Amino acid sequence: xxxxxxxxxxxxxxxxxxxxxxxxxxxxxxxxxxxxxxxxxxxxxxxxxxxxxxxxxxxxxxxxxxxxxxxxxxxxxxxxxxxxxxxxxxxxxxxxxxxxxxxxxxxxxxxxxxxxxxxxxxxxxxxxxxxxxxxxxxxxxxxxxxxxxxxxxxxxxxxxxxxxxxxxxxxxxxxxxxxxxxxxxxx
Numbered sequence: 001x002x003x004x005x006x007x008x009x010x011x012x013x014x015x016x017x018x019x020x021x022x023x024x025x026x027x028x029x030x031x032x033x034x035x036x037x038x039x040x041x042x043x044x045x046x047x048x049x050x051x052x053x054x055x056x057x058x059x060x061x062x063x064x065x066x067x068x069x070x071x072x073x074x075x076x077x078x079x080x081x082x083x084x085x086x087x088x089x090x091x092x093x094x095x096x097x098x099x100x101x102x103x104x105x106x107x108x109x110x111x112x113x114x115x116x117x118x119x120x121x122x123x124x125x126x127x128x129x130x131x132x133x134x135x136x137x138x139x140x141x142x143x144x145x146x147x148x149x150x151x152x153x154x155x156x157x158x159x160x161x162x163x164x165x166x167x168x169x170x171x172x173x174x175x176x177x178x179x180x181x182x183x184x185x186x187x
Contacts (some may be wrong), residue, residue: 006031007076014066014073025067035076035085036063042152043087053094062086075159084151088128091150095124130183134176140164144172145180 010031016024039056040062065086066079073079090137127149134142143162148169155166162169 002017010076010079011073014044014071014079017067031057032063032079035080039080039083039087039152041089042048043150051138053091058087058090061090065090078155080151080153080157081147081161082146084153088146088150091124092128095128099125126184127180133183134179138176139178141176141179144169148173 010028013028013031017028036059038054040058044055044058062083066083069082069086071082081119126187131142131146134145140162144158147158147161153161155169158164158169159166164172
């Protein structure tokens with residue numbers, strides 16, 4: 001099935017499921033599960049060793065939230081963008097719960113690598129707060145970082161979704177990396 005037909009089928013089935021058609025859910029799962037699992041796996045590979053969350057668990061939690069979301073799905077890349085945000089929220093919630101459970105010690109740590117933002121271990125809560133601040137005056141860069149880091153999307157996927165060139169994706173990530181380093185270092 002071509003990407004265009006696949007995307008149209010996903011959007012159609014998401015809409016039907018949102019309207020209560022349980023058969024649509026059964027047809028949708030095989031179409032999106034692989035992509036959601038890829039996103040979850042990419043995200044969890046960036047976490048420090050010792051975390052207990054598995055990609056399948058993250059996929060299932062994200063899928064339940066995506067299904068209940070009141071979103072007018074536009075296409076496959078829109079779905080992946082929303083999925084990246086949902087996974088970010090889930091990881092932040094999990095980190096907050098762990099922090100509360102352990103009173104601040106041993107918060108979930110992540111390492112930003114590759115297409116993501118930096119090479120240093122950063123707490124997912126610290127990164128989330130920094131991205132929230134970045135959103136206020138650099139919304140596109142915050143979105144690009146979120147898609148690369150939390151969504152595990154490639155430069156071409158991000159460029160297509162955001163409507164910018166791959167060179168701009170690279171530039172946005174470099175600028176965001178420098179800003180985040182300063183922000184997370186407290187300066």
